[in-house]
Amino acid sequence: MGVLRSILHIATLGIVDSNEEVARKNTPFVFPYNMSESDFSNIAISVAKPIKRLHVSVDNQFVRGTVRTSSGINTWEFTIDFNDYGTLTGNYWMRYVENSDSQIPYNYAKQLSSAIVDYLHSNQ
Numbered sequence: 001m002g003v004l005r006s007i008l009h010i011a012t013l014g015i016v017d018s019n020e021e022v023a024r025k026n027t028p029f030v031f032p033y034n035m036s037e038s039d040f041s042n043i044a045i046s047v048a049k050p051i052k053r054l055h056v057s058v059d060n061q062f063v064r065g066t067v068r069t070s071s072g073i074n075t076w077e078f079t080i081d082f083n084d085y086g087t088l089t090g091n092y093w094m095r096y097v098e099n100s101d102s103q104i105p106y107n108y109a110k111q112l113s114s115a116i117v118d119y120l121h122s123n124q
Contacts, residue, residue, distance in 0.1 A: 024093075027086035029061045034123040035088060035116075043119060047112045054104060061088065062095070063112065067104050078105040082116070090117040 031037055041058040048056040053068040061083040066075050076098040084091040090113045097105050 024085050025081070025083065027083065029083045029086055029088075032087055032120065034120060039119065040082075040088065040116070043115050044112055047115050048108060051104065051108060054108065056108075065105060065108065067099070067102065076102075080105070080109050080112070088116065088120075090114070090120065 031040065037058070037060065044056050044058050044063050048054045048065070053070075055066045057064050061081060063080045063082065065078045065080070067078070068075050078097040078099075079095040081093045081095045082088050082091070083093075092109050092113055094105060094109065
């Protein structure tokens with residue numbers, strides 16, 4: 001009985017998380033009063049510049065990255081979602097990472113998140 005209860009509890013947590021994720025994603029996104037889409041795009045691009053193999057583009061709350069492989073022959077992509085229940089707070093979710101072995105998307109997302117938080121706090 002205890003094992004069945006544990007399995008049911010874990011399954012329920014997964015459903016709650018799924019519903020919460022759906023609610024977050026479905027909340028219409030609006031940039032905060034102190035940051036425009038252009039500001040967000042400029043920050044995303046400037047944070048990516050030091051990473052030589054990375055090129056990013058911004059589409060509303062999404063940052064799409066394209067990374068050249070070390071050999072320079074191929075590329076792979078990732079997408080970061082900055083929609084935090086309809087606004088930009090610095091919180092993010094990795095929507096897609098084509099190369100899960102690479103730390104580039106995760107390190108970039110952390111750096112960009114920090115830059116967003118700094119910008120929002122300095123422009124209150």
